[in-house]
Each structure stands twice: as structure tokens, then as C-alpha cells.
Amino acid sequence: MENRKIKIGFYALTSCYGCQLQFAMMDEILQLIDKAKIECWYMLSRDSSEEREVDIAFIEGSVSTKEEIELVKKIREKAKIVVAVGSCAVHGGVQSWGKEKELEQLWKTVYGDGKVKFEPKMAEPVEKFIKVDYKLYGCPPEKKDFLYALGTFLVGSWPEDIDYPVCVECRLRGNSCILIEKGEPCLGPVTVAGCDARCPAYGVACIGCRGAVGYDVAWFDSLAREFKKKGFTKEEILDRMRIFNAHNPKLEEMVNKIFEEGE
Ligand code: SF4
Ligand code: SF4
Ligand code: SF4
Incomplete structure (x- = not known):
């Protein structure tokens, strides 16, 4: 393992921000931060940018706009490891529930005639658009899962997956x-x-x-x-x-x- 700080990024797509809030509030994050450099995590650092290279990219939220498709592709290009965080990122989240309805119909129900700056699409998991290396399950994931994954990556190893119900x-x-x-x-x-x-x-x-x-x-x-x-x-x-x-x-x-x- 190189003797340098591991660069991490935490990115939010369409979500409730509950996953990153859960992790940002952990006392243990202060100890880990000593071993890592945060290149992008707007909730924790004003000095954040989605344009920087990172070792580990954590992505929260479902891909729900056309702009977010481009964002996840950019994150993938700049990251060595991509981790999908939470049900929104891993499975599309509860916002995929209305999948069998037309986007236009859903849009009208939620926003009426309201105008927005982005181009909407049906919510989908991150893996639909880019390769995901590891998944943190849950809505939000357990704090211990995040600590385990981050801690394991920081020592240069790979976390195990859970394959039982x-x-x-x-x-x-x-x-x-x-x-x-x-x-x-x-x-x-x-x-x-x-x-x-x-x-x-x-x-x-x-x-x-x-x-x-x-x-x-x-x-x-x-x-x-x-x-x-x-x-x-x-x-x-x-x-x-x-x-x-x-x-x-x-x-x-x-x-x-x-x-x-x-x-
Ligand atoms: S039992 Fe566990 S997986 Fe099931 S809804 Fe509750 S927290 Fe989620
Ligand atoms: S997985 Fe749950 S807690 Fe995390 S962003 Fe989605 S809705 Fe919020
Ligand atoms: S053992 Fe029964 S109650 Fe427990 S999770 Fe399975 S189905 Fe649900």
C-alpha cells in the first residue's frame, strides 16, 4: 500500500441524503479522516469538487435525471473503486416503486405544472450505467457496514459481501x-x-x-x-x-x- 492518504469522494444523486447524513454524523469518521483525504463530500467539506481523481467513490441516490447519467460516468472515470451506497444507489430505491407508471404521469402527480432545471427520467440503480465494485445495502446502510467497508479499503483489503437473508x-x-x-x-x-x-x-x-x-x-x-x-x-x-x-x-x-x- 502506498504511503499516502487514500482519496475519497462521496457523491449524491437523487436521494434523501440520509445515507451520507448517517455517516457524516459518526464520531468514528473523525478518526478515519486522519487516514483519508476528502476530495469531494459537500456535506463535510466546502473544498469539494466532482472533477477530482479519487481512490474510492461512494455514490448515494438513484440515477433519476439525464444529468446524473453523465455524472456517474464521470465519477467512474475518476475513481479506482466505486461503491453504491444505500437502496437508492443499489436497487433504485423507493422512488422506483412507481416504475410501471408512465414518467409523465408520475411527474404530473408530484410536480403538477412546476418547472425544473433538470431533465427527469425514471429512477434507476447506479449499476445500470456504470460498473459498481461494492454495494452497501440498506435505507440507510448500517454505520458498521460503512465503517467495515471504508476501514477494509483503507488497509488495502477487500470487504466481504453478505449473501444470506x-x-x-x-x-x-x-x-x-x-x-x-x-x-x-x-x-x-x-x-x-x-x-x-x-x-x-x-x-x-x-x-x-x-x-x-x-x-x-x-x-x-x-x-x-x-x-x-x-x-x-x-x-x-x-x-x-x-x-x-x-x-x-x-x-x-x-x-x-x-x-x-x-x-
Ligand atoms: S428487517 Fe432489516 S431489511 Fe427488513 S425492513 Fe427492517 S431494517 Fe430493512
Ligand atoms: S437509501 Fe434510503 S436513506 Fe439512503 S438516500 Fe436513499 S432513501 Fe435516503
Ligand atoms: S424468520 Fe419470519 S419473521 Fe423473521 S425475517 Fe424470516 S419471515 Fe420474517
């Missing part, structure tokens, strides 16, 4: 299963772990804020079948699964197929 942590915590025992539509079986099953631990069904473990896993089919058995309609299942996974390309086809099957 919330249910694993839920059972390890000894929670009773909300899906089985109360028949509530918990998305824990298809959602990336790492939150220590926070919601089920309080008796609330997971809405999948950490995003899908993978769109290609069979667990989506199994869970949709289970929801159907519990009496949920096709629309209710689709709405639930779309909250943080609207870009799952097979979702509609899969749920339709389940409702075409006999009992």
Missing part, C-alpha cells in the same frame, strides 16, 4: 416468525441480511429495505407462493415486493405465473 439473523435472535405465526407479508426471506432483523425483532414485518439477496434466486417464487397461501392478492404481493425491488425484471412474470397455477 434477514431470516438467518431473525432465527438466530430467537424471534418468533411473523410470516408463519401471524400471516404477515414479511420480506425477510428475500432480503439481504445485516440489520440483525431489526423490524421482526419489534414485531414488524420486513419491507425489504436492504434490497434483494439476488433477483435470480428461487426464494422470490417460494415467498410469493407463501403469500398467496396466506390470502394475499396478486396486486398486494406485487406492491409489497416492489417497494425496494421494483427493478427485479422477473417479478411481474413470476407473480402472474403463480396466480395462473392451480391450488
Whole structure:
């Protein structure tokens, strides 16, 4: 590892700024900053620029304007490692929920006749436009995930990914299963772990804020079948699964197929 400070950038696309606020408020960031040079992080430093080269680029938010497509391409060109931060950047976020509607219709509902300076588009994940090297899941991600990833990069290593669902942590915590025992539509079986099953631990069904473990896993089919058995309609299942996974390309086809099957 070179004996120099690692250059980092934190960039915001369309988002609530909750991810970077979460990390900017951490006491530990003050210790890490000693080992890193912030080239761009407007929330932390006025001396920020998107034009500078960085070792690690953290990107928050979904790509929701034509200008943001150009911005993520520029960030990619100037960064050695790109990390998508949070559900907006990784999966398109809740703003992708209305994906099946026309952009014009969504626009009219939210802004009416209001004029804006940017050219809007449907919200999409960063990976749709550039290569993403690592993902921090969650809305927002856990502080420990950010510290782990940044700390690991700073010592010249690579953080591990999480490839198992919330249910694993839920059972390890000894929670009773909300899906089985109360028949509530918990998305824990298809959602990336790492939150220590926070919601089920309080008796609330997971809405999948950490995003899908993978769109290609069979667990989506199994869970949709289970929801159907519990009496949920096709629309209710689709709405639930779309909250943080609207870009799952097979979702509609899969749920339709389940409702075409006999009992
Ligand atoms: S992932 Fe959640 S907390 Fe982060 S910017 Fe998006 S909406 Fe905000
Ligand atoms: S409550 Fe949800 S997360 Fe917990 S085991 Fe049941 S389905 Fe999985
Ligand atoms: S249980 Fe589900 S909704 Fe709750 S924090 Fe974890 S991933 Fe997000």
C-alpha cells in the first residue's frame, strides 16, 4: 500500500441524503479522516469538487435525471473503486416503486405544472450505467457496514459481501416468525441480511429495505407462493415486493405465473 492518504469522494444523486447524513454524523469518521483525504463530500467539506481523481467513490441516490447519467460516468472515470451506497444507489430505491407508471404521469402527480432545471427520467440503480465494485445495502446502510467497508479499503483489503437473508439473523435472535405465526407479508426471506432483523425483532414485518439477496434466486417464487397461501392478492404481493425491488425484471412474470397455477 502506498504511503499516502487514500482519496475519497462521496457523491449524491437523487436521494434523501440520509445515507451520507448517517455517516457524516459518526464520531468514528473523525478518526478515519486522519487516514483519508476528502476530495469531494459537500456535506463535510466546502473544498469539494466532482472533477477530482479519487481512490474510492461512494455514490448515494438513484440515477433519476439525464444529468446524473453523465455524472456517474464521470465519477467512474475518476475513481479506482466505486461503491453504491444505500437502496437508492443499489436497487433504485423507493422512488422506483412507481416504475410501471408512465414518467409523465408520475411527474404530473408530484410536480403538477412546476418547472425544473433538470431533465427527469425514471429512477434507476447506479449499476445500470456504470460498473459498481461494492454495494452497501440498506435505507440507510448500517454505520458498521460503512465503517467495515471504508476501514477494509483503507488497509488495502477487500470487504466481504453478505449473501444470506434477514431470516438467518431473525432465527438466530430467537424471534418468533411473523410470516408463519401471524400471516404477515414479511420480506425477510428475500432480503439481504445485516440489520440483525431489526423490524421482526419489534414485531414488524420486513419491507425489504436492504434490497434483494439476488433477483435470480428461487426464494422470490417460494415467498410469493407463501403469500398467496396466506390470502394475499396478486396486486398486494406485487406492491409489497416492489417497494425496494421494483427493478427485479422477473417479478411481474413470476407473480402472474403463480396466480395462473392451480391450488
Ligand atoms: S437509501 Fe434510503 S436513506 Fe439512503 S438516500 Fe436513499 S432513501 Fe435516503
Ligand atoms: S419473521 Fe420474517 S425475517 Fe423473521 S424468520 Fe419470519 S419471515 Fe424470516
Ligand atoms: S428487517 Fe427488513 S425492513 Fe427492517 S431494517 Fe432489516 S431489511 Fe430493512
